[in-house]
Amino acid sequence: MRIRAAIAEETSKPLLIEEIDLDEPRHDEVLVKMIAAGICQTDAHVWHQHIPTPLPVVLGHEGSGIVQRVGAGVTTLKPGDHVVMSYQSCGHCEPCLRGHSPYCDHAMAANFSGLRLDGTRGLHRGARPSGEIHGHFFGQSSFATHALATERNAVKVPDDVPLELLGPLGCGLQTGAGAVLNSLRVPAGASIAVLGTGAVGLAAVMAAHAAGAGTIVGVDVNPERLALAAELGATHTLHARQVDVAGELRRITGRGANYVFDTTGRNDMLQHAVEALAPMGQIGLVAAGGPEATVAVSMLALGKSIRGIVQGDAIPQLFIPQLIQMYRSGQFPFDRLVRFYDFEDINDAFDAAAGGGVIKPILRIAADDITNKGAK
Structure with a gap:
């Protein structure tokens, strides 16, 4: 399918929004329509190549959205579910099996290689001479209108909390x-x-x-x-x-x-x-x-x-709902940290964060009435 994505084409050069192709979800994947995505310092580190994820790449790892389609092997998510996306892990190594998935033996490959763990990629530029594009950043690459994730890093959240606000719970706020x-x-x-x-x-x-x-x-x-x-x-x-x-x-x-x-x-x-x-x-x-x-x-x-x-030693499926409950009760008013930007203004949002004027920028990627449903 055709999607729009913000691409880090060259080191520290402005991100460019363009149309690219996204595969249909595989048996263990879900297709998510992105509603919003937080901007984290880790995105900037990769963009400036302080962390050597290969370019060009679609970044974004604090996404929130709505499940559109699920692979045949997915059992815990269904179309229409609201989700927050977090870090990726393999689920099979010793740390994962012991409940310490933030320390997955394959964490760097799963989150920073620009590929799935099996070496494939779901983002493409077709026949363009610039070749393929990297994605699957933190198992999501959420600076896009749609993203592929898995059950391991897509967390179902209540549908009566503003979905556009929740993305940063998947990394920065979860970590702290x-x-x-x-x-x-x-x-x-x-x-x-x-x-x-x-x-x-x-x-x-x-x-x-x-x-x-x-x-x-x-x-x-x-x-x-x-x-x-x-x-x-x-x-x-x-x-x-x-x-x-x-x-x-x-x-x-x-x-x-x-x-x-x-x-x-x-x-x-x-x-x-x-x-x-x-x-x-x-x-x-x-x-x-x-x-x-x-x-x-x-x-x-x-x-x-x-x-x-x-990642704050967090298991996202357990900890993100806990943070949402704390938010609802007034104990975790993280909405005071955020400022919203239109997707097209992504470079301005990065500049504002780098300058210290904004603590947590959030990109509004898709307008949808349900993002305004509910309150604390």
Whole structure:
């Protein structure tokens, strides 16, 4: 079928929207009409080739839409279902079988190769001399009017919640909230510092507030985002360029933070995190730092630990409905982070995110009355 898709043709060159061909769903796939898609920093990293997914490629991995057709082997989804699409995993390796699909042995191939795991592709440019086009980004490539997904990464969601709002739950917001609720398991009364108050960090702040954390410190260099962090549950905020971050965190918490969640990937922030950590405290990292990001082993004495976190250790079919319920109850007001853009304005949306003026851009891809159905 013919679809319209935003294509990253060359490194950092403007995305181009054009018509391409999309295969019919295979036996294990679903065809989804895209209603909206969030823009995540990972999309930008691939577009700028900081992550080496082959170009040209259709990006997008925070999609929401409506199932149109399903393959013969699909049993849990049907046409008309509202879905949010998340990361892809194989379902067969040891981590997947143990319930740790974010750490799938085939995660890079499943999410970043531009191909299905069997090496095929469902996006085509026909006879154009520029050749084939890569897709299946995070098992979806949702910067398009239609996308192919599977039961593993398409999550049925209630049809009385605005579908255009829900896409970011599939990656960025899931990562931040899941890091607090699933990975670190922050208990009531604990202290946590969140380094970086973008979409992932603010999701962590909201989750920590919902979990009943006693002290929640947001750290950033953007005053507007720090102000929003305070509104969303941070008990304290720190401007990283104006204070001694580690010193202030120790002063605020009294003995050091029980948990530090770093979304920045910066070496200086990692050093602050370790220095501010209480004995037996834990640091969670979601951003890959550069080669200079090192920590002396001696700094991890007294039971301190650091761990990497992928997708907030979330199983999407379980965690995305949990986040929707938290949203409905007022505990996770992520609608305050978003700004909507028309699909044709995708480059403006990326520019706004890069400039820091917008926390979570969402592309409206298809207009549909049902996207306005329901409320919190």
